[in-house]
Amino acid sequence: MLAPVAAGLSGCAGPAGTITTHGEGRNAPPGGGHGHGGELIEPVPAVGEDWSAVADALGRPGEVKREMLYYTGFPRTDLTVVSEGVTISPALALGSHTAFVRYADGSTLLMGDLVVAEDELQVVSDALHTHGLMQTAIHKHLLAQRPEVWWTHIHGHGSDPAELARGVRAALDRTATPPHDPSATEAGGPLDLDTDGIDRAFGVPGAEVGGIYKSLFARAETVNDGARILPSGVGAISAFNFQPLGKGRAALNGDFAMIAEEVPEVLPRLRSGGIDLVTLHHHGLTDDPRLFFLHIWAVDDAVRIAEALRPALELTNVVPLVQ
Numbered sequence: 001m002l003a004p005v006a007a008g009l010s011g012c013a014g015p016a017g018t019i020t021t022h023g024e025g026r027n028a029p030p031g032g033g034h035g036h037g038g039e040l041i042e043p044v045p046a047v048g049e050d051w052s053a054v055a056d057a058l059g060r061p062g063e064v065k066r067e068m069l070y071y072t073g074f075p076r077t078d079l080t081v082v083s084e085g086v087t088i089s090p091a092l093a094l095g096s097h098t099a100f101v102r103y104a105d106g107s108t109l110l111m112g113d114l115v116v117a118e119d120e121l122q123v124v125s126d127a128l129h130t131h132g133l134m135q136t137a138i139h140k141h142l143l144a145q146r147p148e149v150w151w152t153h154i155h156g157h158g159s160d161p162a163e164l165a166r167g168v169r170a171a172l173d174r175t176a177t178p179p180h181d182p183s184a185t186e187a188g189g190p191l192d193l194d195t196d197g198i199d200r201a202f203g204v205p206g207a208e209v210g211g212i213y214k215s216l217f218a219r220a221e222t223v224n225d226g227a228r229i230l231p232s233g234v235g236a237i238s239a240f241n242f243q244p245l246g247k248g249r250a251a252l253n254g255d256f257a258m259i260a261e262e263v264p265e266v267l268p269r270l271r272s273g274g275i276d277l278v279t280l281h282h283h284g285l286t287d288d289p290r291l292f293f294l295h296i297w298a299v300d301d302a303v304r305i306a307e308a309l310r311p312a313l314e315l316t317n318v319v320p321l322v323q
Contacts, residue, residue, distance in 0.1 A: 043068045043231045046102045057165035060180030068231040070100040076115045078176045083145040086251045091210030092243040093141050093253040099234055100161055110156035110164040111235050118148035123174040131167030139279045141295045153283050192244040193302045201306035204320040213242040217318035226286040233321050242302050250302035256294040258316055263292050265315045273308025
């Protein structure tokens with residue numbers, strides 16, 4: 001977890017404040033595991049070609065992250081969303097995504113988050129249910145946005161990953177999500193942000209992704225989804241995204257992953273730092289430990305925002321996540 005400032009957090013402080021960390025039936029809710037009397041099932045590595053059928057079903061390529069996670073993004077570039085006067089970048093808060101993980105029992109777990117306009121939500125829900133996929137949360141990431149946009153977390157488990165992907169595709173086809181554009185390139189180059197200052201505030205380096213600056217932290221403890229051990233970075237992340245607004249200012253859209261006893265401490269600490277609270281909810285149905293997720297918002301100098309986040313982050317059991 002994050003150190004070196006707060007007590008109760010693990011890890012070792014490196015030079016200049018850096019941190020060194022220590023090392024069923026189709027789509028049914030997974031059973032077994034801790035609290036269920038069964039043995040935990042380990043994830044297994046998979047390379048890009050192992051996911052070719054999933055890429056074909058989704059209609060776009062994804063990427064393997066940390067050797068086990070197959071990630072695909074679906075940016076809602078069709079939406080122009082304004083929240084509290086800020087036009088939201090797709091990379092800040094308008095990116096649907098899916099994550100597929102293979103397991104030692106030959107099954108595949110799907111987790112994801114879909115961005116849907118309000119008039120799309122019900123037909124998307126129907127498509128997910130028709131294809132045996134579960135919704136585990138329906139909520140918002142932003143305050144006072146126009147047009148109204150919702151986020152729904154999805155979950156599936158089965159022996160055929162392409163079948164899971166076809167269910168996702170059926171739901172996405174009920175939205176105006178643009179098709180994959182092979183000619184599109186991610187925004188790159190220097191950001192109008194003091195990224196070194198953000199890194200110093202968090203004690204770890206972030207990364208530029210799609211024109212925003214992102215700092216990621218994963219829960220330090222092992223997190224299970226039913227009987228399945230989740231790889232680090234799947235379903236248990238605190239993420240802080242900074243969209244440049246000029247002159248070093250940024251819009252922050254973030255997410256804290258917390259266990260129950262951390263929640264009463266983190267929320268007031270955030271408010272004392274001027275961070276707005278958006279939604280407190282679960283992402284999963286069978287996670288262990290049970291995790292609560294808090295979406296947050298701020299508009300200010302980016303370094304000041306990061307400095308306000310750090311004390312709250314230190315109240316949680318997290319480690320930096322390699323992006």
